[in-house]
Amino acid sequence: MKSILTLTVNGRRREDLVPDTMLLLDYLREQLGLTGTKQGCDGGECGACTVLVDDQPRLACSTLAVQMQGRRVETVEGLAKGGRITRLQQAFHEKLGTQCGFCTPGMIMAAEALLRRNPNPGREEIKAALAGNLCRCTGYVKIIESVEAAAG
Amino acid sequence: MNLLPDVRVHRPATLDEAVRLKAASEGARFLAGGTDLLVNLRRGLGEPAALIDLTGVADMGSIRRNGESLWIGAGVTLADLARHPDVMAAYPALVEAALAVAGPTHRAAATLGGNLCQDTRCVFYNQSQWWREANSFCLKKEGDKCQVVAKSDRCYATYHGDIAPVLMVLDAEALLVGPDGARRVKVCDLYRETGASHLTLAAGEVLAVIVLPPLPGWRAAYRKVRIRDAIDFPLAGVAAAMQRDGDVIAGFRMAITGTNSAPLAVDAAEVIGRRWDADAAAVVAQHLRKKSSVLRTTIVGPAYRRRVIQAMARKLVDDLWGEA
Numbered sequence: 001m002k003s004i005l006t007l008t009v010n011g012r013r014r015e016d017l018v019p020d021t022m023l024l025l026d027y028l029r030e031q032l033g034l035t036g037t038k039q040g041c042d043g044g045e046c047g048a049c050t051v052l053v054d055d056q057p058r059l060a061c062s063t064l065a066v067q068m069q070g071r072r073v074e075t076v077e078g079l080a081k082g083g084r085i086t087r088l089q090q091a092f093h094e095k096l097g098t099q100c101g102f103c104t105p106g107m108i109m110a111a112e113a114l115l116r117r118n119p120n121p122g123r124e125e126i127k128a129a130l131a132g133n134l135c136r137c138t139g140y141v142k143i144i145e146s147v148e149a150a151a152g
Numbered sequence: 153m154n155l156l157p158d159v160r161v162h163r164p165a166t167l168d169e170a171v172r173l174k175a176a177s178e179g180a181r182f183l184a185g186g187t188d189l190l191v192n193l194r195r196g197l198g199e200p201a202a203l204i205d206l207t208g209v210a211d212m213g214s215i216r217r218n219g220e221s222l223w224i225g226a227g228v229t230l231a232d233l234a235r236h237p238d239v240m241a242a243y244p245a246l247v248e249a250a251l252a253v254a255g256p257t258h259r260a261a262a263t264l265g266g267n268l269c270q271d272t273r274c275v276f277y278n279q280s281q282w283w284r285e286a287n288s289f290c291l292k293k294e295g296d297k298c299q300v301v302a303k304s305d306r307c308y309a310t311y312h313g314d315i316a317p318v319l320m321v322l323d324a325e326a327l328l329v330g331p332d333g334a335r336r337v338k339v340c341d342l343y344r345e346t347g348a349s350h351l352t353l354a355a356g357e358v359l360a361v362i363v364l365p366p367l368p369g370w371r372a373a374y375r376k377v378r379i380r381d382a383i384d385f386p387l388a389g390v391a392a393a394m395q396r397d398g399d400v401i402a403g404f405r406m407a408i409t410g411t412n413s414a415p416l417a418v419d420a421a422e423v424i425g426r427r428w429d430a431d432a433a434a435v436v437a438q439h440l441r442k443k444s445s446v447l448r449t450t451i452v453g454p455a456y457r458r459r460v461i462q463a464m465a466r467k468l469v470d471d472l473w474g475e476a
Binding site: 001003019021023043044045047057059066069128 | 187205
């Protein structure tokens with residue numbers, strides 16, 4: 001069973017034939033080759049697959065691609081413009097918010113959603129917004145400092 | 153690739169169309185945010201004949217006043233529910249419970265109806281196919297024996313939803329729509345206490361709206377305990393609502409989750425007309441002990457969960473009494 005999916009991915013309008021039960025995660029990674037979005041726990045527990053759907057954070061592993069009909073999807077690949085990474089990405093780089101890097105795309109997309117909603121979040125708001133994202137390297141301190149550095 | 157069963161996904165635009173599609177396809181399942189159902193399907197838990205995605209049904213996603221009551225569409229996401237001004241003003245306990253569900257990314261997708269109709273959970277059930285197979289499966293899925301209560305003929309998987317107990321103490325009703333029309337039931341009547349089929353909805357019915365009555369003079373609250381505070385299901389949860397009249401309790405309701413196969417009301421009507429003191433607390437504690445049946449369904453042992461629900465319930469009612 002396949003359906004025609006019309007949506008916007010990273011600012012580009014697309015029309016693709018996708019299997020009805022294909023996950024958004026597989027559509028992005030396998031069909032579009034956007035492997036920045038990571039497959040972690042597979043159960044919605046780790047947040048590594050977080051993407052933005054109409055500016056809201058969304059778990060691509062627990063979403064069907066066909067549910068994105070008419071929606072605006074953004075992945076970590078869509079942030080950099082003209083070869084320049086964003087202030088948030090730069091902050092993760094400078095403040096050592098990244099170690100092994102596997103959780104980073106999910107962390108950045110969850111933080112991006114927060115900063116779009118609230119450009120000046122406090123430390124507690126940052127923690128709450130990243131509550132669904134696991135990191136096994138940094139101990140979170142550097143990640144929170146990165147988001148703080150990008151805010152305001 | 154993460155293959156789900158290769159079935160048709162219908163995307164109805166109206167509730168009528170959704171009900172028609174359900175009636176036409178035996179074994180079809182309704183899908184909304186997907187945070188419960190899709191995760192389960194990927195573990196081989198369920199073989200739906202088709203999926204009917206309700207996220208495109210426009211009239212399920214609204215919150216509106218209807219006379220004195222508030223009607224909340226079952227398709228409203230928990231994130232939208234928790235920031236709606238009418239909900240925040242009149243039902244802060246519901247906001248508290250919605251914000252206690254999983255993490256922010258789940259709440260942006262998960263819906264009120266999906267949360268209420270979520271599957272029951274068990275440490276022997278929410279596992280991969282190969283894990284369950286190695287353990288000879290269980291009564292809820294493919295096996296003939298409950299791994300929690302070996303001699304039982306019923307499944308003891310536990311209901312872990314956060315919203316249902318709060319709606320129960322708020323005396324909410326659910327509007328169910330099926331091929332034969334609509335009916336209204338109390339939220340507590342949505343459930344029966346058996347882990348393998350805990351929902352009382354008829355095969356073709358969909359939960360469309362939650363109706364909240366006005367509750368002047370009542371205060372309500374919800375507490376839960378979990379392993380990872382940022383994200384987990386409740387190991388045990390308790391909701392209570394109280395109406396205080398001077399030095400006595402004028403109204404009292406309590407409901408629990410994370411303990412039994414259904415969210416359950418704890419009937420402690422004897423405390424009405426009395427002060428909230430150690431004696432009244434002992435009465436509530438006894439009813440709570442009788443009603444709850446905590447078994448080895450989570451990775452945390454039952455002894456802790458039995459103690460913590462009592463402690464949470466006491467603290468919760470102490471606070472409601474003090475604030476009222």
